[in-house]
Structures are given as structure tokens and as C-alpha cells.
Amino acid sequence: MNTLDLWPIGNCQVSALVDAEAGFVWGCQPRVDGDPLFCSLLEPKRDPAPDRPAGEWRIALVDQVSAEPSYVRNTPILTTRLTDKRGGMVDVIDFCPRQERSGRMYRPVAFLRIVRPVAGSPRVRILLNPSRAGGAEDAPTTSGTNHIRFLLHPQPMRLTTDAPIGNLLDGEPFRLERTLNFFLGPDEPFVGNVEQEMARMLHQTKRHWQTWVRGLAIPLEWQEVVIRSAITLKLCQHEETGAIVAALTTSIPEHDGSQRNWDYRYCWIRDAYYTVQALNRLGALDVLEGYLTYLRNIIDAAEGGTIQPLYSVSGQSRLEESEAKGFAGYRGLGPVRFGNAAYTQIQHDAYGQIVLSSAQAFFDRRLLRMATREDFTTLESVGEQAVRAFDQPDAGLWEFRTKSSVHTYSAVMCWAACDRLAKIAATIGLPDRAEYWAATAARMRAAITEQTFLDGDQRFAATFGGDELDASLLQLADLQFVDPGDPRFGNTLDAVERELRKGEHMLRYASEDDFGRPQTAFNFCTFWLIESLHLTGRDEEARMLYAKMLERRTPAGLLSEDTDFRTGELWGNYPQTYSLVGLINCAVFLSRPWSAIR
Structure with a gap:
């Protein structure tokens, strides 16, 4: 049975999810939202060749009894030790090359595997059967002396190897007596000795990632948690454009039978904002700089008009949603x-997230390209959209498909856009614009408070004129709409806990939606609760709850979107950027200071 015990590898161009037994079960090309060549995670319905699962690349031992995956320290390079019943051992090293070369970042559409004998006389079977056409069919092949060519779409790929080609084509086991190398990449001749070149790529990729991690400003406590989360967030950025995807997968359901199976391989303005916010706390400015380039292109294309909640990694606006009939789905579900039809929705919070993501570029002198007055003028058009939209109904951050309201979170995000524009204008020497945006923000704050604050309960509501609660109200303090010490925030926190907290977990909301009543907790909301507990002085409780969330992580140290609050099982797309952001933010908030070790 498929599980989320999966280990991501990647190079910010392509990525793959490797299961605990050295099988590539998910991966797309030529980018994260492209055609899946590895897709067994979603259980293709077609009959595969004998012993050759559809949409998979597996390296297995004959009579295998154990598999032990682990990452090379401070990298996304995965080593899986396979052991057979006679004590034979093999190490499988999986990575996507990433290194600086000729003044550029070398990050090809390529997946590399090195198979090393460790002990005994292991017999291995190499089973490679990539898919094409949305996973609907096996890729046809041709072969040569040292390669196999796969006719994939939109571009063919070539496996170059020093392993016996015949053994790969027929899938028969053979004795592993020397290190074997596999380079699945562009359909072009491999230049150089494959063993030497792959060893060099492995060394350079390891050095690149460990150098990147070395530049992170991490907290004293939970360092491994933060480092693994940061590396994986980096893998979720499509570096060519700067886009950041919400997750690497599609259609992992929120719970058994939920029908909430969505494609998350796109860039949500909201999710990306939280990702750069978390990585900024660690000083990973390269992710911010790339994303700001992506945002500027999105704003230019909108020409002062409506901003969609999500776009493709290349910035395309149309993400037509369809069902792939050739899959049974994760666990047959x-x-x-x-595609994702949410691109057609109206979600006004995007205006605030664009401005908040961009604001640092006007203040941070470490950036290679600081924002200019021209950039501020462009952002003002986003602010004007926020002013027009803040008190208008939308689908909200939870993306309701059949109902709309004026959501407090969306309104406050629009207010935050104007509030930050005032601060930016003051910093860059535009006092008239600072006064305009400050006055505008003040009017919006007053209107939001009037429409959402309940005098009887002395708390905020999740919609204008309503009394509903949802977990996004916990963001009012983080967004600086209210002070965490304000009794109104304390009362709102208490009310949200009473209605939405399920033991160690937090629901996003408790009411029925388009697909019924939620049956799983939203992991990011639990981290919002931990943050709110910290902000209101409940640090001991916050640390205990954070420790419980750490226990929910997969063996790879990661989280998906949702958790069954009854069983603790993870559900939803994986790895989820929201959840990784929560792991980082709460570690930063709760850690003892470095001065504690002096």
C-alpha cells in the first residue's frame, strides 16, 4: 500500500519522490507541473509488463529483507541501503545534479542513480518503466550499446549507463560486482566517462547544498528540522522563473473518500508569500529574489487588473482542471x-501577499537588486486593487467553490497591503504617498473592525456581518492588525480554540463546505495556533504542541497538508510548503537564544 513515507530529491528544475525501498514513484518532466514520467504513487490502471510497475524506477535486491533510506547531511541527496537475506548489501545514491558551471547554475532535467556494492554477493534487478501522456501509457523505447531512449512527451529522455543494457531491458536480476551508474537525462550523447562524470556531479552537488545550508541563520534548537524544511522549500522553487509551488504532488486526498483531491504543482501567491517569509527569517534571500522576479512579471501581465490566486510555474494564467481516467488514485482513492480550477476564483488576499512579499526589497541592502521607485509605483496599482476589493465577497483562502463571503482574512490582507505601502513610501522619501496610504489603511482598519468585531463576545468573526470562526483569525496578530496583547485577540484565540481545536490539532473551520464537513486537521493551522500561544505568553504549551507536531513528520522529516486528528495519519499533498513553513517559523519563535550556550 502506498504511503507518504517518501523522500524528495531535486535540483529546482525537476524533482522526484523516492519511496523507502529505493523506488521512484512520482516525478515530472521537464518541470514540476509537467508530464509525470514516474507516477506509480497514483496507481495507473493499465497492466504493466511482468515485474515492471507502470510509471516507476525501482532498484531492488533478490530476497531483499530491509531498506534504510537517509539523506546525505545538509543535502537532498538520498542514500538507501538495501540488504538481502544472505547479508548482501547495496547502497543506492539518488540525486538531481545542481552546481555552478560556466557562470551558470547547471540543473538539467536529469535524475541520477549510483548503485554501489557494500557487502556479500547481492543480486540486483533494475526496473525502469517511465510513463507518458499524463501517465496513460508506457513510454516506447529504443536502445543502443550504452543507452536506452524513452520516447516521452514533451521531449524524449535518454538513460546512459555502464550497466548491462540487456539486463535492464529484460528486467532480469544480475550479480552486482562493481559500482553502476545511471544518468536519465536529455536525449543527447553523454560526454565523458559516465562513472567519472557522475562522481564529479555528486561531489559538486553535495558541496553546493552544504554551502547553501551553511549560509542559513538557523535557531539553536531543532536545527535538523529547520535545515531539512528549508532544503525542501528550496526544492519547491522553479528557479528558471522564481515560482514556488505549493507541493510536489497532485491528488493526494485530504482523507479517505474525501474527493478533495487537488493539483498543487502550481504557484499560489498566498503559499509563496508564507514560504519566502519563513526563508527570509533564515536569511535565504536567493529564494526571495527569484520569487520577486516572478511576481513582477505577474503584476505586469495583470496590467493593473485582477490578480489570480495561482499561476503555473511559467506564469501562465489558464490552468484548466481535468480528471485523468487512467489512474485509480493514491490507495485507489x-x-x-x-490543473486547478481555483485559478478562476476571486481571492482578494493575494493583493496583500504581493505587497508583503515585495516590501523587504525596499529595506534589505543585502539584495542584489533592491526595489526602486518605479517598483513602488507598480505596487501602488496592486494597493489600489486592494482598496477596491477589501470589502467585496470572495472565495477566501480556503477556496470555497460554491459560496462566497467578505472574508476577514482577505480584508485584513488588503489592509496590510496599504499599511506596508505607507511604510515603504516613508522609507524611500515619498511623504505625500506615505500620508495617502496611511490614511487609506486607517479607513480600511476602521471598516473591517466595524464589520467583524462582535461586541457581545468581544472577539472578531471570520466574515463581515457574521459570527463564524476559522483558523485564519489567528493571523491577525502576525499581520499587525491587532497587538498580540490586545484583549480582542486573546478573546478571539480562546474562541477559535474552543471551536476548532481537536486535542493536538487545529481545524481550518468546522462548518460544512462543498464536500461536507472536514475530517482532518490542517497542519498549517496547528502551527498558527502554536505561534499564537507563543505571542500570548503560553510558551510551555506552545513547545509541547510543537513537539507533538514533530512526531507527526515522515521519516524524511517532512509533513503533508493534513493530519487525521483521530489516528495521526498524514494526508494531503506532499511535501506541503505551508507545513514546512510552520516547522521553521515555530522553531525560530520558540528556540532558546544562541546566548544560552555561552
Whole structure:
């Protein structure tokens, strides 16, 4: 049975999820939202060749009894030790090359595997059967002396290897007596000795990632948690454009039979804002700089008009949603969807997230490209959209498909856009614009408070004129709309806990939606609760709850979107940027200071 015990590898161009037994079960090309060549995670319905699962690349031992995956320290390079019943051992090293070369970042559409004998006389089977056409069919092949060519779409790929080609084509086991190398990449001749070149790529990729991690400003406590989360967030950025995807997968359901199976391989303005916010806390400015380039292109294309909640990694606006009939789905729980109809929704919080993501570029002198007055003028058009939208109904951050309201979170994000524009204008020497935006923000704050604050309960509501609660109200303090010491925030926190907290977990809301009543907790909301507990002085409780969340992580140290609050099982797309952001933020908030070790 498929599980989320999966280990991501990647290079910010392509990525793959490797299961605990050295099988590539998910991965797309030529980018994260492209055609899946590895897709067994979603259980293709077609009959595979004998002993050759559809959409998979597996390296297995004959009579295998154990598999032990682990990452090379401070990298996304995965080593899996396989052991057979006679004591034979093999190490499988998996990575996507990433290194500086000729003044550029070398990050090809390529997946590399090195198979090393460790002990005994292990017999291995190499089973490679990539898919094409949305996972609907096996990729046809041609072969040569040292390569196999796979006719994939939109571009063919070539496996170059020093392993016996015949053994790969027929899938028969053979004795592993020397290190074997596999380079699945562009359909072009491999230049140089494959063993030497792959050893060099492994060394350079390891050095690159460990150098990147060395530049992070991490907290004293939970360092491994923060480092693994940061590396994986970095893998979720498509470096060519700067886009940051919400997750690497599609259609992992929120719970058994939920039908909430969505494609998360796109860039949500909201999710990306939280990702750069968390990585900024660690000083990973390269992710911010790339994302700001992406945002500037999105704003230019909108021409002062409506901003969509999500776009493709290349910035395309149309993400037509369809069901792939050739899959049974994760654990047989379809449907499998490609594309996401949420791109057609109105979600006003995007205006605030654009401004908040961009604001640092006007203040941080470490950036290679600081923002200019021209950039501020462009952001003002986003602010004007926020002014027009803040008191208008939308689908909200939870993306309701059949109902709309004026959501407090969206309104406050629009207010935050104007509030930050005032601060930016003051910093860059535009006092008239600072006064305008400050006055505008003040009017918006007053209107939001009037419409959402309940005098009887002395708390905020989740919608204008309503009394509903949802977990996004916990963001009012983080967004600086209210002070964490304000009794109104304390009362709101108490009310949210009473209605939405389920033991160690937090629901996003408790009411029925388009698909019924939620049955799982939203992990990011639990981290919002931990943050709110910290802000209101409940640090001991916050640390205990954070420790419980750490226990929910997969063996790879990661989290998906949702958790069954009854069983603790993870559900939803994986790895989820929201959840990784929560791991980082709460570690930063709760850690003892470095001065504690002096």
C-alpha cells in the first residue's frame, strides 16, 4: 500500500519522490507541473509488463529483507541501503545534479542513480518503466550499446549507463560486482566517462547544498528540522522563473473518500508569500529574489487588473482542471486531477501577499537588486486593487467553490497591503504617498473592525456581518492588525480554540463546505495556533504542541497538508510548503537564544 513515507530529491528544475525501498514513484518532466514520467504513487490502471510497475524506477535486491533510506547531511541527496537475506548489501545514491558551471547554475532535467556494492554477493534487478501522456501509457523505447531512449512527451529522455543494457531491458536480476551508474537525462550523447562524470556531479552537488545550508541563520534548537524544511522549500522553487509551488504532488486526498483531491504543482501567491517569509527569517534571500522576479512579471501581465490566486510555474494564467481516467488514485482513492480550477476564483488576499512579499526589497541592502521607485509605483496599482476589493465577497483562502463571503482574512490582507505601502513610501522619501496610504489603511482598519468585531463576545468573526470562526483569525496578530496583547485577540484565540481545536490539532473551520464537513486537521493551522500561544505568553504549551507536531513528520522529516486528528495519519499533498513553513517559523519563535550556550 502506498504511503507518504517518501523522500524528495531535486535540483529546482525537476524533482522526484523516492519511496523507502529505493523506488521512484512520482516525478515530472521537464518541470514540476509537467508530464509525470514516474507516477506509480497514483496507481495507473493499465497492466504493466511482468515485474515492471507502470510509471516507476525501482532498484531492488533478490530476497531483499530491509531498506534504510537517509539523506546525505545538509543535502537532498538520498542514500538507501538495501540488504538481502544472505547479508548482501547495496547502497543506492539518488540525486538531481545542481552546481555552478560556466557562470551558470547547471540543473538539467536529469535524475541520477549510483548503485554501489557494500557487502556479500547481492543480486540486483533494475526496473525502469517511465510513463507518458499524463501517465496513460508506457513510454516506447529504443536502445543502443550504452543507452536506452524513452520516447516521452514533451521531449524524449535518454538513460546512459555502464550497466548491462540487456539486463535492464529484460528486467532480469544480475550479480552486482562493481559500482553502476545511471544518468536519465536529455536525449543527447553523454560526454565523458559516465562513472567519472557522475562522481564529479555528486561531489559538486553535495558541496553546493552544504554551502547553501551553511549560509542559513538557523535557531539553536531543532536545527535538523529547520535545515531539512528549508532544503525542501528550496526544492519547491522553479528557479528558471522564481515560482514556488505549493507541493510536489497532485491528488493526494485530504482523507479517505474525501474527493478533495487537488493539483498543487502550481504557484499560489498566498503559499509563496508564507514560504519566502519563513526563508527570509533564515536569511535565504536567493529564494526571495527569484520569487520577486516572478511576481513582477505577474503584476505586469495583470496590467493593473485582477490578480489570480495561482499561476503555473511559467506564469501562465489558464490552468484548466481535468480528471485523468487512467489512474485509480493514491490507495485507489481517486479522482486524479491535473490543473486547478481555483485559478478562476476571486481571492482578494493575494493583493496583500504581493505587497508583503515585495516590501523587504525596499529595506534589505543585502539584495542584489533592491526595489526602486518605479517598483513602488507598480505596487501602488496592486494597493489600489486592494482598496477596491477589501470589502467585496470572495472565495477566501480556503477556496470555497460554491459560496462566497467578505472574508476577514482577505480584508485584513488588503489592509496590510496599504499599511506596508505607507511604510515603504516613508522609507524611500515619498511623504505625500506615505500620508495617502496611511490614511487609506486607517479607513480600511476602521471598516473591517466595524464589520467583524462582535461586541457581545468581544472577539472578531471570520466574515463581515457574521459570527463564524476559522483558523485564519489567528493571523491577525502576525499581520499587525491587532497587538498580540490586545484583549480582542486573546478573546478571539480562546474562541477559535474552543471551536476548532481537536486535542493536538487545529481545524481550518468546522462548518460544512462543498464536500461536507472536514475530517482532518490542517497542519498549517496547528502551527498558527502554536505561534499564537507563543505571542500570548503560553510558551510551555506552545513547545509541547510543537513537539507533538514533530512526531507527526515522515521519516524524511517532512509533513503533508493534513493530519487525521483521530489516528495521526498524514494526508494531503506532499511535501506541503505551508507545513514546512510552520516547522521553521515555530522553531525560530520558540528556540532558546544562541546566548544560552555561552
